[in-house]
Amino acid sequence: GQQLNQSPQSMFIQEGEDVSMNCTSSSIFNTWLWYKQDPGEGPVLLIALYKAGELTSNGRLTAQFGITRKDSFLNISASIPSDVGIYFCAGQRGTGKLIFGQGTTLQVKP
């Protein structure tokens, strides 16, 4: 099935470091969403972006909707051990269907 290009695939960082991940597509999206998924759980919504160029923060998380509407990035500042998990981007074009990236696995070393 169709998926977005999400990178990096995995990251292993030291506690306190900043993290950046991004998502690209060959097609335009009207909405970008970022989710975090813990093992055995469903994805939890972190940030929703609705307009090209939009920059939105949620605590230590910041995400931006690319001006071309074909990409988005997520930054996590001052990482902590509970940031461990899999982060997914998802794009939406105006129907309810979400198209997901392959996920970025984040591991944080205390």
Place this chain on the structure above:
Amino acid sequence: DAGVTQSPTHLIKTRGQQVTLRCSPISGHKSVSWYQQVLGQGPQFIFQYYEKEERGRGNFPDRFSARQFPNYSSELNVNALLLGDSALYLCASSRDRDRGREAFFGQGTRLTVV
């Protein structure tokens, strides 16, 4: 308020059997979507239902079907199960059908086909 609830949480079925998964959306949400997540991949869209009608279908065989009830809860049915149907099945609810509204996911049903 309760989030999206799915049942059962885990299920083991034999090849060729049929399975029904259930989902209750967040109160006030009228749209329910189903996703299949195979280990190591992002969720793949299966169906969207809004106001009890199918509004979208992903690239899945006809063995997969779903419906939405008047109270907006939903069932996903899979017939003639294959080993490859083993996955985490996720239900997501949103307030509206589209316009980029946030989708909130349940904890999923882990289906294992043996």
